[in-house]
Amino acid sequence: MNNAKKFLVLFLTLAMLVSMAACGSAGETAGSGTGDEEGKVLNIYCWNEEFKSRFTDYFEKPGLVPDGVKVNFVITPNQDNAYQNALDEALLNQENAAGDDKIDIFLIEADYALKYVNTDYTLDVVNDIGLTEDDLSDQYQYTRDIVTDSSGRQKGTTWQATPGLFAYRRSIAKDVLGTDDPEKVQEALANWDKFDQVAEKAATKGYKMLSGYDDSFRTFNNNVSQPWVDKNNKIVIDPNVMRWVEQTKLYTDKGYNNKTILWAPEWAADQGPAGKVFGFFYSTWGINFTLLGNSLATPESEGGKPEVGNGIYGDYAVCQGPQNYYWGGTWICAAAGTDNLKLVHDIMYTLTCDAATMKQITVDTQDYTNNVSAMNELASSDFKSDFLGGQNHIALFADAAPKIDMSNISPYDQTMTEQFRSAFKDYFDNKVTKEQALENFYTAVIEKHPELSK
Structure with missing residues (x-):
């Protein structure tokens, strides 16, 4: 060889x-x-x-x-x-x-x-x-x-x-914000501070802002100012990722989320008729396929049709959310x-x-x-999504896609994101301290990539 x-x-x-x-x-x-x-x-x-x-x-x-x-x-x-x-x-x-x-x-x-x-x-x-x-x-x-x-x-x-948006329940937005209009909902969620304020308000109405720990992770992680690893092979944790940790811990302790993880049955159920979650960060494919499927009371596999009257089909809409991202x-x-x-x-x-x-x-x-x-x-046509209540979501995607910045992508992204979320789940669950979660993250990453250091 x-x-x-x-x-x-x-x-x-x-x-x-x-x-x-x-x-x-x-x-x-x-x-x-x-x-x-x-x-x-x-x-x-x-x-x-x-x-x-x-x-x-x-x-x-x-x-x-x-x-x-x-x-x-x-x-x-x-x-x-x-x-x-x-x-x-x-x-x-x-x-x-x-x-x-x-x-x-x-x-x-x-x-x-x-x-x-x-x-x-x-x-x-x-x-x-x-x-x-x-x-x-x-x-x-x-x-x-x-x-x-x-x-x-x-x-x-x-x-x-695959630009991402924030998909929210129209009925819940009306109850919490008094409107389901995408432009007005966007005003209310235009940055993370406003997003947190809506989460607090939603909780007083008996709703969760997000389903679980991972929902906002990619939005934070796609807006870092540096790669996960620097030129000297040192692991770098961007402040924006740590802000995800702080927000998720706050949401967990305050009851603003349901403590689920991505792709878990409980996470999917939160997107359906019995769900009481304000919204979900989803990109193109997620909205048109995953979220739509989870919204139906009778799945297509059981003969259900994707149409108004089946579950909460038509009760979602989308807005840009607090930051641009892709998924x-x-x-x-x-x-x-x-x-x-x-x-x-x-x-x-x-x-x-x-x-x-x-x-x-x-x-x-x-x-x-x-x-x-x-x-x-x-985007400039009369194209619309019946699932999103007649909204032309392509117009929002067309606005978001050119703003995506991938200059901080690294070869280690898969390992870093998987291990970081895994390590801090224990922190959110009060099994370890934040410092121990961070140490566990470093240990897991360096075990996979011995060339790196903290």
């Missing part, structure tokens, strides 16, 4: 210790995939069915898959990092894999994007794949920044932009060694650059897509 590949093994297992931009030989050992003969099998690695549905509906059904090409989705659910582990193993075997077994495309998320884009096992979407700057120019800048490597090369692309998103990467360069180019162009396709995805699914012109067109 050559030195470049030895380094990649360490890199993938330790979630990227340093940039591999200097390892020029890695891409050569993986294979350049520059032959004229296109492969007959397109292998796509992902963790759920979402991209598969986009690919099927907007690329395969329109007849854009070449005759004779078999599309093979390798789906590994991402529980306990199973997806990353399977992907890592496949990437390390890419050099020796037969042509029809090589990875052509794989999907990544923002929290661990740099782990992959800072290696030569991902291709440059401009110089290797052939997308032009003009093709990419209408994408939101933050979606490009997340997958730009340390040498300034864009190594992935996405059909999604989620999925990026398409081309694997070095692919023998389907032209097909990969066509997929990336159609699904992430073509304005007509982007607009149609939003019209069909109400998901927010990664094309400024298409989204601005819908």
